Amino acid sequence: MITNSIFLLLVSGLPYYIFLEKSDKFSSKSIFLLSAIMLFSAIVLSFFIHNTHSEILVMISFISAMYSVYRATQTTNFYKLAYYFIYMNAPFFLLFEEQGAFYSLSLLVSLIGLYSIANFYQKHYGSANYLYVRGITLATPLVGIHITVYLISIGLYPPLPNSLFFLTYIFNTEADLLWYIVVISIYFGNFLVSMKVLEKSIFGKTNPNIHYVDLNTKEKITHFSIIGLLALLSIYGIKEILVWVL
Amino acid sequence: MEKIILLIPFIPIVIAIMLGFIKEKEQIPKVSIMLSSMIALLALSGSYYVIAYDTQIVGFDGLLIYNELSAILVPYVAILGLVIRKYATKYMWDEAGYKRFFILLNFIFASIYLLVMSNNLIVLALAWQLMSVGLYLLVSFNVGSKTAVKNARWTMYIHKSADFVFLLAVILTYQTFGSFDLGILKEKWLLMSQNPINDPMIFTVGLLYLLAAMMKSAIVPFHIWLPYTSEAPTPVSGLMHAGVVNVGGILLNKMAYLLILTPMVLNIAFVIGLFTAIFASMLMLVVSDIKRSLGYSTVGQMGYMIMEVGLGAFSLAVYHLIVHGIFKASLFLESGSVIKYARKDSNIPERLSQKTFSDREIKYRSAKTFKLIAFFTILPVLTFIAAKIVLAPEFFEFNAAIIILAFAWLTGTQMFLSFFKVSKTDSIKVILGIISSFILVLFTYEYIGLSLEHFLYGKDSLLFYEAATLNVTLTMSLIVVALIMLLGWLFIYRKPACSSLSSDKKSNQTKWQYYRFLVKEGYYFDIFKSSKKGKL
Numbered sequence: 076m077i078t079n080s081i082f083l084l085l086v087s088g089l090p091y092y093i094f095l096e097k098s099d100k101f102s103s104k105s106i107f108l109l110s111a112i113m114l115f116s117a118i119v120l121s122f123f124i125h126n127t128h129s130e131i132l133v134m135i136s137f138i139s140a141m142y143s144v145y146r147a148t149q150t151t152n153f154y155k156l157a158y159y160f161i162y163m164n165a166p167f168f169l170l171f172e173e174q175g176a177f178y179s180l181s182l183l184v185s186l187i188g189l190y191s192i193a194n195f196y197q198k199h200y201g202s203a204n205y206l207y208v209r210g211i212t213l214a215t216p217l218v219g220i221h222i223t224v225y226l227i228s229i230g231l232y233p234p235l236p237n238s239l240f241f242l243t244y245i246f247n248t249e250a251d252l253l254w255y256i257v258v259i260s261i262y263f264g265n266f267l268v269s270m271k272v273l274e275k276s277i278f279g280k281t282n283p284n285i286h287y288v289d290l291n292t293k294e295k296i297t298h299f300s301i302i303g304l305l306a307l308l309s310i311y312g313i314k315e316i317l318v319w320v321l
Numbered sequence: 322m323e324k325i326i327l328l329i330p331f332i333p334i335v336i337a338i339m340l341g342f343i344k345e346k347e348q349i350p351k352v353s354i355m356l357s358s359m360i361a362l363l364a365l366s367g368s369y370y371v372i373a374y375d376t377q378i379v380g381f382d383g384l385l386i387y388n389e390l391s392a393i394l395v396p397y398v399a400i401l402g403l404v405i406r407k408y409a410t411k412y413m414w415d416e417a418g419y420k421r422f423f424i425l426l427n428f429i430f431a432s433i434y435l436l437v438m439s440n441n442l443i444v445l446a447l448a449w450q451l452m453s454v455g456l457y458l459l460v461s462f463n464v465g466s467k468t469a470v471k472n473a474r475w476t477m478y479i480h481k482s483a484d485f486v487f488l489l490a491v492i493l494t495y496q497t498f499g500s501f502d503l504g505i506l507k508e509k510w511l512l513m514s515q516n517p518i519n520d521p522m523i524f525t526v527g528l529l530y531l532l533a534a535m536m537k538s539a540i541v542p543f544h545i546w547l548p549y550t551s552e553a554p555t556p557v558s559g560l561m562h563a564g565v566v567n568v569g570g571i572l573l574n575k576m577a578y579l580l581i582l583t584p585m586v587l588n589i590a591f592v593i594g595l596f597t598a599i600f601a602s603m604l605m606l607v608v609s610d611i612k613r614s615l616g617y618s619t620v621g622q623m624g625y626m627i628m629e630v631g632l633g634a635f636s637l638a639v640y641h642l643i644v645h646g647i648f649k650a651s652l653f654l655e656s657g658s659v660i661k662y663a664r665k666d667s668n669i670p671e672r673l674s675q676k677t678f679s680d681r682e683i684k685y686r687s688a689k690t691f692k693l694i695a696f697f698t699i700l701p702v703l704t705f706i707a708a709k710i711v712l713a714p715e716f717f718e719f720n721a722a723i724i725i726l727a728f729a730w731l732t733g734t735q736m737f738l739s740f741f742k743v744s745k746t747d748s749i750k751v752i753l754g755i756i757s758s759f760i761l762v763l764f765t766y767e768y769i770g771l772s773l774e775h776f777l778y779g780k781d782s783l784l785f786y787e788a789a790t791l792n793v794t795l796t797m798s799l800i801v802v803a804l805i806m807l808l809g810w811l812f813i814y815r816k817p818a819c820s821s822l823s824s825d826k827k828s829n830q831t832k833w834q835y836y837r838f839l840v841k842e843g844y845y846f847d848i849f850k851s852s853k854k855g856k857l
Contacts, residue, residue, distance in 0.1 A: 212464045232454040233447045280465040320443050321382050
């Protein structure tokens with residue numbers, strides 16, 4: 076039970092961002108970093124500590140996840156969105172234990188991509204708010220491609236790794252009521268939020284009052300590295316699926 | 322060496338990556354077309370190999386297969402892809418995102434090839450989902466347009482639901498039958514069909530596959546995404562109507578041996594398909610937007626395809642989807658020039674509503690015309706009887722006869738309208754041309770359907786017909802068709818036949834209400850709008 080509770084806290088199974096958001100010491104950026112580090116610690120720990128899930132804690136994290144879906148639909152800030160996604164996916168990690176670690180790792184890599192995009196927005200457009208910087212696809216296609224890849228990855232579409240690991244785990248495990256609740260909510264929760272953001276961030280006409288800026292070399296390297304990581308995870312994900320299928 | 326054919330799904334991905342590095346705009350279509358031609362050649366050689374040696378090409382540890390179904394569909398998709406790329410070369414030239422378009426096009430083609438050639442449910446699931454995201458990005462290609470983005474969203478909702486239903490079906494298939502391999506599953510299903518069992522789980526699995534197919538093939542009530550995606554670039558529309566919507570039919574063909582274990586699912590497919598075919602064809606006639614009209618026409622044809630599946634005519638559904646795809650792609654790719662022509666000619670396009678409801682039209686319906694109409698409505702039935710005399714008796718086993726009747730009826734209705742259009746000039750030649758083309762279509766459809774059936778399923782096709790049979794006798798079918806025709810007559814020609822030509826406000830009101838219902842597309846979108854405003 077203690078291990079379960081530690082995991083619940085580490086993978087953000089409780090919506091502690093409610094308190095952190097109220098504090099002046101924590102910005103959205105730092106809440107994401109904190110959540111990401113804790114999730115990463117949980118991923119590492121899961122490789123060493125064998126643990127069986129507690130249904131009550133999974134249910135608690137599920138309620139937290141549903142609340143986070145609601146919060147994610149209300150925000151237009153990339154930083155906030157990034158940590159809401161961590162909270163939304165917590166039940167998956169708790170339900171599938173160490174098997175869910177690679178899924179969470181892929182999620183983390185995609186979210187780091189989103190975090191880098193948030194940094195880019197803040198640096199060039201003054202804030203990480205995406206709502207008023209429309210027409211990215213037409214003005215700066217490269218930024219548009221990166222946002223699309225990260226959000227499609229989070230939205231659970233193949234051949235990106237999140238979807239591959241998700242499929243491996245759902246095909247690999249026995250389904251019960253809790254399984255259905257978690258899988259369905261994560262499947263549609265991630266999809267609905269990421270599609271909403273995709274629609275409002277990359278689509279739309281270009282705004283003549285905005286000076287659009289493309290990625291500089293350093294940013295390009297960062298994003299290509301993230302995509303490279305996602306590609307590596309995809310290859311591993313395909314391998315996992317093949318091991319299971321063949 | 323023949324295993325090289327199995328690389329077909331990966332070639333478009335290579336093309337897409339290559340296009341990413343090309344900087345000269347002129348080179349983008351050149352590279353894309355050149356390498357796509359290679360795919361078409363590979364596909365044709367693969368089909369030759371399968372047909373000539375009567376074998377299948379299996380590779381990647383049994384994950385991919387180039388079998389009889391692939392031998393027909395892959396060359397079709399490859400040639401379609403070639404035509405669309407060639408068309409898009411000039412059509413898309415001035416559009417922003419020329420390179421993006423070609424890259425996305427290659428991704429969606431890769432998913433279609435993968436779907437057709439998959440021999441494993443997991444690979445099928447991956448291709449199934451890959452197609453959804455590719456379609457979303459292509460439908461929302463015109464990113465500056467709010468309506469395009471909104472319609473793409475609806476498309477995505479329905480396709481994501483289809484993905485979920487499909488995944489659920491795959492999980493249940495594995496839990497019930499213990500394998501993902503379609504080859505193994507086929508053998509299992511075939512064996513089980515010898516001793517039919519009434520298992521609710523098999524029914525559920527079959528129904529889930531049918532639901533997934535219905536969503537992707539825009540069958541009522543999941544049709545909303547197709548007619549409203551007409552804002553997508555014309556090559557995308559061509560691809561959607563000739564390629565993407567067909568995946569439902571392809572999936573059901575891959576699951577054919579499962580569906581014989583659950584005849585109820587086939588019966589459901591028949592009823593829903595029939596309803597979609599009639600409802601969407603009526604909508605097609607009244608909507609004023611040419612692309613939307615074509616969209617509803619596709620929905621109707623997909624309904625017809627699902628109906629064929631419901632009757633056990635799986636191979637006929639494959640033939641239908643290919644013929645319809647070629648026909649619809651050519652219509653879409655020509656729609657631009659038709660509009661251009663129409664703008665120069667003040668007489669076209671003629672409004673069907675005006676023709677049907679104007680006084681001029683009522684006056685025109687003389688007794689002579691009525692007799693002619695009656696004759697041309699009966700003609701499909703007469704042709705069917707003639708076909709019965711000419712063709713072998715086994716041809717009419719099970720529900721195959723109903724397909725001919727339904728097809729004759731639908732074609733007859735279309736001929737009806739065409740007849741209306743040409744009657745003013747009293748051109749006997751045109752009428753004769755329509756009749757002969759109708760007979761030609763009917764015979765070609767059935768003869769090629771039979772050959773295809775023999776090629777794809779051999780003797781197993783009888784199992785499908787047996788499973789799908791509705792226990793409806795030929796006489797009953799004829800009575801039903803006659804009743805439908807009678808109702809049609811009464812509805813449209815009640816006034817000239819039963820009463821004088823004087824104005825009848827009440828009768829006209831009913832017609833207008835009916836017309837309004839169709840123009841409003843069955844109030845389908847009003848329901849959504851009301852629910853959004855909180856009225857529901």
